[in-house]
Amino acid sequence: MKPIEALNLIRGQWQESVSGNRFQSYNPADTREILGTAPRSTPDDVDKAVTAAREAFDTWRRTSRIKRGEYIDQLAQLIKRDLNALAELVTRECGKPINEGRADVVEALHMAQYVAGMVRMPHGEIIDSEIAEKDAYILRKPKGVVACITPWNFPVAIPLWTILPSLLEGNTVVFKPSEDTPLCAHRLAELFVEAGFPPGVFNVVHGYGEDAGDALVHHPGVDVVVFTGSYAVGRYIEQECAKQHKFCAVEMGGKNAVIVLDDANLDIAVHAAILSAFKTSGQRCVSSNRIIVHEKIEPEFTRRFVETARMIKIGNGLDPDVFMGPLINEQGVQKYLHHNQKAIEEGAEVLLPGGLLKEGELQYGHFVAPFVYRMRHRSDSFVLREEAFSPHVAIIPVSSLEEAVFVYNDTPYGLAMAVITEDYRKWRYVRDNCEFGVGYVNLPSIGAEVHLPFGGVKGSGNGHPSASALFDAVTHKVAFTVNHGTEIKMAQGLSAKIR
Numbered sequence: 001m002k003p004i005e006a007l008n009l010i011r012g013q014w015q016e017s018v019s020g021n022r023f024q025s026y027n028p029a030d031t032r033e034i035l036g037t038a039p040r041s042t043p044d045d046v047d048k049a050v051t052a053a054r055e056a057f058d059t060w061r062r063t064s065r066i067k068r069g070e071y072i073d074q075l076a077q078l079i080k081r082d083l084n085a086l087a088e089l090v091t092r093e094c095g096k097p098i099n100e101g102r103a104d105v106v107e108a109l110h111m112a113q114y115v116a117g118m119v120r121m122p123h124g125e126i127i128d129s130e131i132a133e134k135d136a137y138i139l140r141k142p143k144g145v146v147a148c149i150t151p152w153n154f155p156v157a158i159p160l161w162t163i164l165p166s167l168l169e170g171n172t173v174v175f176k177p178s179e180d181t182p183l184c185a186h187r188l189a190e191l192f193v194e195a196g197f198p199p200g201v202f203n204v205v206h207g208y209g210e211d212a213g214d215a216l217v218h219h220p221g222v223d224v225v226v227f228t229g230s231y232a233v234g235r236y237i238e239q240e241c242a243k244q245h246k247f248c249a250v251e252m253g254g255k256n257a258v259i260v261l262d263d264a265n266l267d268i269a270v271h272a273a274i275l276s277a278f279k280t281s282g283q284r285c286v287s288s289n290r291i292i293v294h295e296k297i298e299p300e301f302t303r304r305f306v307e308t309a310r311m312i313k314i315g316n317g318l319d320p321d322v323f324m325g326p327l328i329n330e331q332g333v334q335k336y337l338h339h340n341q342k343a344i345e346e347g348a349e350v351l352l353p354g355g356l357l358k359e360g361e362l363q364y365g366h367f368v369a370p371f372v373y374r375m376r377h378r379s380d381s382f383v384l385r386e387e388a389f390s391p392h393v394a395i396i397p398v399s400s401l402e403e404a405v406f407v408y409n410d411t412p413y414g415l416a417m418a419v420i421t422e423d424y425r426k427w428r429y430v431r432d433n434c435e436f437g438v439g440y441v442n443l444p445s446i447g448a449e450v451h452l453p454f455g456g457v458k459g460s461g462n463g464h465p466s467a468s469a470l471f472d473a474v475t476h477k478v479a480f481t482v483n484h485g486t487e488i489k490m491a492q493g494l495s496a497k498i499r
């Protein structure tokens, strides 16, 4: 593959960073393969991009909503045209198997189609007034300049979850992609340019979180920060935005679980648990590091789960038979090893030892094997409460439905929950008593669809879900009342008399 030299996109022009510094993007399946480079932007670049977005805002917000949707429709067509090439780039740059790379791009396409389709749907409300001569409306107005800061693990889909609702509603955008996947972001930016968006409406600054990301969060010209990523960074962004009285929507990590109840269909249970734990090598925000299993069926479930996990094919994601690709980077590997070590220190019964894979070509990538253990729940445990973001999985036996729910909730997070049962009373109890934002019955804890809200509670988010629900975060709902009578009348019987 010819190396890609990414650039910032500011006011419709491709630009090098002010400092001229660049960073490399490499293939996590073979770190010898440098895929390209991108500008290492500084606060100066961020300032240029925010200024461009501010200047473009007034014209863009006054552009008809239908017209704004037409640009997004054009983008959808370009994504469809380039689907295969984009999918391959996703696999090369973030390591996920090619079927998952494709699903990432398909999800981005669905988001573009969904948002473009919304332009002809009602998006305000007419509501009755207490006064017969008054008409009352609820209108949505754009908030201004939206900073979209995204993670590496869905390098095409997640950016569009946040960028497209922002643009459709008349906001302008500065996009700061993950430093692990700048080239996917660059290809996406090229499609925005080809789709003909007016200069300054959509801008990109590449770079590291601590300089480009941080400068965006603190820039006074940014009205809204929409962040998706880790809890540590999301929490920091929440605090910094609060100091500036700036709105933010943050979607963060999870310590998700599959709950397998005593009446579960074991075929479904094992299948759902394997997909939840190991798809994307456990690097989805909705991946399950915990399988909570009723002790009546736990021995048989565990035997089958371990047997299946042992057979998982690990390798370069460009091979269509591979199920698990590499971890994204060296920090990801260190986090996985740290969690495994802590599990042993906390008394886990190790069932699959996991570890780094070093045979043949695998030695050149960040490849690791599934680490699986059995452990009773403890509220003071590190490994049973903190996200491992890797194929690190605890099987936690429980003795009742109520205990399963208690264990599920006993973490700082609340993102995804899957329950496996044939009994509607049981899943209903789980649904109503577990704290989560994305729930499943007889399915894995993974698998988003763009027309559903996506977000978590507690440490997983601040109550502003992404995808179809992001429209609420990037608009103000405005009350607007019109009097078509010939005198002023007030609601609540309030007198309008002056004397």
Ligand code: NAD
Pocket: 149, 150, 151, 152, 153, 154, 158, 176, 177, 178, 179, 207, 208, 209, 210, 212, 213, 214, 215, 217, 228, 229, 230, 231, 233, 234, 236, 237, 251, 252, 253, 254, 284, 285, 286, 387, 389, 415, 454, 455, 456, 460, 466
């Ligand atoms: P991360 O938090 O390290 O980085 C996310 C983004 O934040 C990157 O673009 C990074 O450059 C930027 N950033 C880092 N420090 C910053 C700062 N000080 N100021 C501003 N921006 C900064 O996350 P990651 O490793 O890219 O992604 C993995 C994490 O994302 C996991 O915790 C995963 O669960 C979470 N995630 C959540 C969702 C969701 O919707 N809830 C979806 C995908 C991933």
